[in-house]
Amino acid sequence: MLNKTWPFVLFIVLETVIYGAGNVVMKLAYAGISPLWCTALRFGIAFAVLMAIFGKRTVRMVKSSPVKNWLPAGVAMTFCYIFCSLSVNMTSATNAGFFIALPMLFAPFIALGLLGKRYTKLTAALQVAVICGLYLLTCGGSSASFGLGELIGLGSSACAALALVLSERSLKDTDAMGFTTMQIGVTFAGSVAAALIGEPLPDFQNVPVLSWGCIAFLAMAGTCLALGLQNVALGKVSSVTASVILCAEPVITAVISAFVLSEALGTVGIVGAAMIVTCTVAASMEDKITAALAG
Secondary structure, three states: HHHHHHHHHHHHHHHHHHHHHHHHHHHHOOOOOOOHHHHHHHHHHHHHHHHHHHHHHHHHHHHHHHHHHOOOHHHHHHHHHHHHHHHHOOOOOHHHHHHHHOOOHHHHHHHHHHOOOOOHHHHHHHHHHHHHHHHHHOOOOOOOOOHHHHHHHHHHHHHHHHHHHOOOOOOOOOHHHHHHHHHHHHHHHHHHHHHHHHHOOHHHHHHHHHHHHHHHHHHHHHHHHHHHHHHOOOOOOOOHHHHHHHHHHHHHHHHHHHHHHHOOOOHHHHHHHHHHHHHHHHOHHHHHHHHHHOO
16 A cells, blocks of 8 residues: 555655745745735746646536535635735744644544544644644744734644645545646635735836746746645545645755755754654555554
8 A cells, every 4th residue: 555655645745845945935035026916926827827738627627527526625725825925924934834834733633524534543643743843843942922923824724734635535536637727726816816905916017037936936836736746646645644744844944944045943943853754754654554553
């Protein structure tokens, strides 16, 4: 079983690396454009690209698949990214990074309710270890405050977990790239609405070239490629396993930030990163570990 799923686990790992790099790129993009408009442009470009490549498959998927199979996952992803942008604006990057990176906290319970998956002792242990590791990595052992920004960040994690579980349920009998295209399209529409309501219209002609380059990277790699890898993998890998692996995203961000933004990672942070990586490896081998413990 492990040998058959291992390539798809690597898809989630690659997605995590892309997201980790994307957090640094987002920080660079925000110097020239507001967060919600950056998100709207990112998903708009991604939707246009995927429609150009997978338009026929997407149309067939929409015609043959009930709306309930793809719309809820798109709506969940929309709120995930909107909440993420608001959280980063309303609280410190450290606090936002901690609370946004907790989909593992919610995914097992959502999977239990929607998919009837068992909540195992190993899953509970991984949850505790991941939360501790994220705390050490993002907060460095200092106390983390909790306010509206942090609450919204936690909401982003909950929506990310819901999107993962809904995607796993739908992708059992739905074309992965058609599903991905519509998921991105729904997120684009929701992001545009949020940007129009929450932020002034930017002067697009004066957006710096660097910001446009960052948006292009976020659209092509951080959206088209990353979500494509995720949705192909979710046909073989459980959403709970994926949520644990995705918790390694701040580790990648911290490593890249050390080189690009000169943000040093202390000893406590390194311990937290090691805990998260260990949990990621354990999650990818969950079936084998569970069988060994049972035996």
